[in-house]
Amino acid sequence: MNSIFRRISVRKYEDKPVEKEKIMQILKAGMQAPSACNQQPWEFYVVTDKKKIEALSKMTPYTGCAAKAPVVLVSAYRLEGLVAPAFAQIDMSIAQENIWLETDALGLGGVWFGIAPNEENMEKVRVLLGLPEEVHVFALFALGYPAEHREQQDRFKPERIHFIDE
Numbered sequence: 001m002n003s004i005f006r007r008i009s010v011r012k013y014e015d016k017p018v019e020k021e022k023i024m025q026i027l028k029a030g031m032q033a034p035s036a037c038n039q040q041p042w043e044f045y046v047v048t049d050k051k052k053i054e055a056l057s058k059m060t061p062y063t064g065c066a067a068k069a070p071v072v073l074v075s076a077y078r079l080e081g082l083v084a085p086a087f088a089q090i091d092m093s094i095a096q097e098n099i100w101l102e103t104d105a106l107g108l109g110g111v112w113f114g115i116a117p118n119e120e121n122m123e124k125v126r127v128l129l130g131l132p133e134e135v136h137v138f139a140l141f142a143l144g145y146p147a148e149h150r151e152q153q154d155r156f157k158p159e160r161i162h163f164i165d166e
């Protein structure tokens with residue numbers, strides 16, 4: 001898949017809205033992720049309100065570049081009813097990576113802002129958006145049409161691969 005070897009963190013965006021069909025396609029990719037026991041713990045909130053985006057950009061010292069994004073996706077999970085709740089954040093990570101790759105595949109760019117596992121930040125975002133108490137915020141993902149372009153860093157290190165043969 002080309003996006004694996006092309007995706008980068010995009011933190012600058014054109015002042016242009018993202019089509020709803022593209023947002024839905026990105027979230028479809030997120031929901032197509034595998035999860036422990038196929039428990040699919042996710043909920044996704046699509047924020048396009050400029051004031052809310054501005055407020056989200058102040059949630060941590062590392063979220064500032066979300067301020068000018070046309071869209072911020074907030075991914076979250078519920079624990080009740082899950083067969084394997086201990087795996088919920090792992091499940092969310094896989095969904096989040098799918099979201100990032102599909103964003104790239106559609107010619108858009110985005111960046112993941114870590115919120116979980118910092119419980120204070122998870123609660124701050126939940127309260128800001130008025131989400132139900134049983135919803136645990138996992139991450140923010142700012143996206144838009146990219147206003148920055150660069151080559152992906154090559155991280156292949158063959159010395160990190162260890163074959164355990166007979």
Ligand SMILES: Cc1cc2nc3c(=O)[nH]c(=O)nc-3n(C[C@H](O)[C@H](O)[C@H](O)COP(=O)(O)O)c2cc1C
Nearest residue numbers: 007008009010060062063065111112113114152153
């Ligand atoms: C779990 C996670 C949390 C991250 N949190 C932030 C963040 O808070 N702010 C930010 O600007 N980038 C954040 N990033 C983006 C990383 O800094 C970035 O992926 C990394 O430097 C590699 O660069 P690349 O995405 O361009 O390949 C996060 C990425 C991951 C996977």
